[in-house]
Amino acid sequence: MQKQSWSQRTNVAQALGKIDGETRAVVPPIHLATTFIRDDDNQYRSGFVYGRPDNQTVREAEAVIAMLEGAAASMVLSSGMSAAAAVFMSLAPGDHVVVSKVMYWAQRNWLLTDAKSWGIEATFVDSDNLDAVRAALIPGRTKLVWIETPANPLWTVTDIAAVAALAHGVGARLAVDSTAATPVLTRPLELGADIVMHSATKYLNGHSDVVAGALATNKQDEFWERIARFRRSVGTILGPFEAFLLIRGMRTxxxxxxxxxxxxxxxxxxxxxxxxxxxxxxxxxxxxxxxxxxxxxxxxxxxxxxxxxxxxxxxxxxxxxxxxxxxxxxxxxxxxxxxxxxxxxxxxxxxxxxxxxxxxxxxxxxxxxxxxxxxxxxxxxxxx
Structure with missing residues (x-):
C-alpha cells in the first residue's frame, strides 16, 4: 500500500512514519544543536546554520501539521499568541483588518492596545453575521479578515466558505483560528481560507505540558514569506524539545x-x-x-x-x-x-x-x- 493512500488518522498516529536512519527508532530523536559545521568550501549543504531560524525537530512537527491541514506549508512558533501576532505584524502599517468580536481574549486585548502602535486598524464584528462582515470590509484597505470558529468562549460558529468569498472579493486574505475545531473536524484551507492558526498548546499537543503556536498556509506566497521572516528575525521559533513533545501529542x-x-x-x-x-x-x-x-x-x-x-x-x-x-x-x-x-x-x-x-x-x-x-x-x- 502506498503511503499517500493512508488516512489522516493513520499518518498522524505514525508521525508520518518517520524512522530514525541511524538507530531505526520508531520515535524521532530530538535535535537540540544550536549551531552547525560549515563544509570545507564554507557552504552549509546540510541546510542548517543556526538554531534560531531552523531546526530539524521543528521541521518534523511542521510536516505533520501541514499534512493534517492539507497545507502547502506550516510553521510552529513559541505560542499561539506569537503565531497570531506574526500574521498581523506581517501586514503593512495602515492596513485594515476585520476581526471576530468573540475570540481568544488575550489576542482581542492585544489588538485593542499594543497592536495599534504597529498601525493596525481593527474593526470587530459578529462574524457569524455575514451582512456585518460585508459592511465592515473596505475595498482596497482591508487586507485581512480574522475569524475564530467555534469562537471561545461562546462557541459562535462562522461560515468559513462564505466569509472567504467576502474577503477575497475585496482583495483580503482570510485567516481562521481553528484551535477549538482542530484539523480532525475542520480543514479551513479546503473551505477557502488562506491561513489557519492553532494555539498548539491546546488540542494539537493535548497534554498541558507545551506552549506552542502553529500556522498553515494554502500557498507559499510573498505574505507567507514575510511571516517566516518575522519568525526568523524576532526569534519566535518553537524550541526543539517542545516540538518533540508536540509531535508526541499529535500522534493521539x-x-x-x-x-x-x-x-x-x-x-x-x-x-x-x-x-x-x-x-x-x-x-x-x-x-x-x-x-x-x-x-x-x-x-x-x-x-x-x-x-x-x-x-x-x-x-x-x-x-x-x-x-x-x-x-x-x-x-x-x-x-x-x-x-x-x-x-x-x-x-x-x-x-x-x-x-x-x-x-x-x-x-x-x-x-x-x-x-x-x-x-x-x-x-x-x-x-x-
Whole structure:
C-alpha cells in the first residue's frame, strides 16, 4: 500500500512514519544543536546554520501539521499568541483588518492596545453575521479578515466558505483560528481560507505540558514569506524539545478529539434543561444558532468545548466552580484532563463573556463521572 493512500488518522498516529536512519527508532530523536559545521568550501549543504531560524525537530512537527491541514506549508512558533501576532505584524502599517468580536481574549486585548502602535486598524464584528462582515470590509484597505470558529468562549460558529468569498472579493486574505475545531473536524484551507492558526498548546499537543503556536498556509506566497521572516528575525521559533513533545501529542490527536467530542455532546445533552442551568452553549445541540453551519463544516463531531450559563448569575457560577472535585479549576483547554473556568473573571472589563458563564474543556475522563461531579457542584451552589 502506498503511503499517500493512508488516512489522516493513520499518518498522524505514525508521525508520518518517520524512522530514525541511524538507530531505526520508531520515535524521532530530538535535535537540540544550536549551531552547525560549515563544509570545507564554507557552504552549509546540510541546510542548517543556526538554531534560531531552523531546526530539524521543528521541521518534523511542521510536516505533520501541514499534512493534517492539507497545507502547502506550516510553521510552529513559541505560542499561539506569537503565531497570531506574526500574521498581523506581517501586514503593512495602515492596513485594515476585520476581526471576530468573540475570540481568544488575550489576542482581542492585544489588538485593542499594543497592536495599534504597529498601525493596525481593527474593526470587530459578529462574524457569524455575514451582512456585518460585508459592511465592515473596505475595498482596497482591508487586507485581512480574522475569524475564530467555534469562537471561545461562546462557541459562535462562522461560515468559513462564505466569509472567504467576502474577503477575497475585496482583495483580503482570510485567516481562521481553528484551535477549538482542530484539523480532525475542520480543514479551513479546503473551505477557502488562506491561513489557519492553532494555539498548539491546546488540542494539537493535548497534554498541558507545551506552549506552542502553529500556522498553515494554502500557498507559499510573498505574505507567507514575510511571516517566516518575522519568525526568523524576532526569534519566535518553537524550541526543539517542545516540538518533540508536540509531535508526541499529535500522534493521539484523532483519538483524543473524537473522544472529547462524544463526551462533550453527552454532557451538553445532560445539562440542556438542567434545573440549575439557564443555557448550554454547544454547536452540537440542534438549538444552537450555529448548529446548521457547524454540521456543514465540521465532520466527525462538534468539538470538546462547551459553556454553561448558571442560574443565579455570577455568584452561583463562581460557587459552582469552587465545589467541583473532578473538574480542574484552571485556564487553557484541549488537554486530557477536564477543566472548568469562570471566564469573565479572567477576561475582565470589556469582555463579551457573560458573568454567569462557566467554560468547560472536556477531557478523557468518563462523561458520567464528569456529569455527576458538576451536577453535584451546581446543586450544592444553589443550596447555599
Amino acid at each position: 490527536l484523532d483519538l483524543r478529539v473524537r473522544a472529547a467530542c462524544a463526551s462533550a455532546l453527552d454532557l451538553a445533552a445532560r445539562f440542556d434543561g438542567h434545573g440549575c442551568v439557564s443555557t448550554v452553549l454547544y454547536p452540537g445541540l440542534s438549538t444552537h444558532p450555529g448548529h446548521a453551519i457547524a454540521a456543514k463544516q465540521m465532520s466527525g463531531g462538534f468539538g470538546g468545548m462547551l459553556s454553561i450559563r448558571v442560574k443565579g448569575g455570577e455568584a452561583a457560577a463562581i460557587k459552582t466552580a469552587a465545589r467541583v472535585a473532578l473538574w480542574k479549576r484552571a485556564t487553557s483547554l484541549g488537554g486530557v484532563e477536564s477543566l472548568i473556568e469562570h471566564r469573565a473573571s479572567v477576561e475582565g472589563a470589556g469582555s463579551p463573556c457573560p458573568t454567569d458563564l462557566l467554560r468547560l474543556s472536556v477531557g478523557a475522563e468518563d462523561p458520567a463521572d464528569l456529569f455527576a461531579d458538576l451536577d453535584s457542584a451546581l446543586r450544592d451552589a444553589h443550596r447555599n
